[in-house]
Amino acid sequence: MEEQNDVEKDIQAALIDINSNESRIKNAATQIEQAALAQKLSVSKLKNGTATPIEITSTNADYQRALLNQLQYQYQLCNAQLELIKLMGIELLD
Numbered sequence: 001m002e003e004q005n006d007v008e009k010d011i012q013a014a015l016i017d018i019n020s021n022e023s024r025i026k027n028a029a030t031q032i033e034q035a036a037l038a039q040k041l042s043v044s045k046l047k048n049g050t051a052t053p054i055e056i057t058s059t060n061a062d063y064q065r066a067l068l069n070q071l072q073y074q075y076q077l078c079n080a081q082l083e084l085i086k087l088m089g090i091e092l093l094d
Contacts, residue, residue: 011087017080021073028070035063 039059045051085092 007087011084014080014084014087018077018084021077021080024073025070025077028066028073031066032063032070035059035066039063 039056039062042051042055042059046053046056082092
């Protein structure tokens with residue numbers, strides 16, 4: 001009986017992880033959009049002589065960081081989904 005409770009708790013935890021990471025992925029998409037817009041603005045400002053190359057480097061790094069964050073959340077989502085599948089006793093084929 002205790003083992004069943006543990007499995008149920010693990011399933012609930014996996015579902016929470018899945019929902020959390022799906023939400024983080026959506027938020028990361030917004031951050032990516034904002035970073036891309038900031039990147040375009042800094043390039044435009046550089047062309048007009050009102051920005052420095054350092055600003056371009058900074059906005060590029062922010063954009064790359066946002067992409068990396070989203071990728072990490074996608075990875076965590078996949079892990080949580082695999083954990084749920086395992087807990088449900090579903091076998092995966094090679």
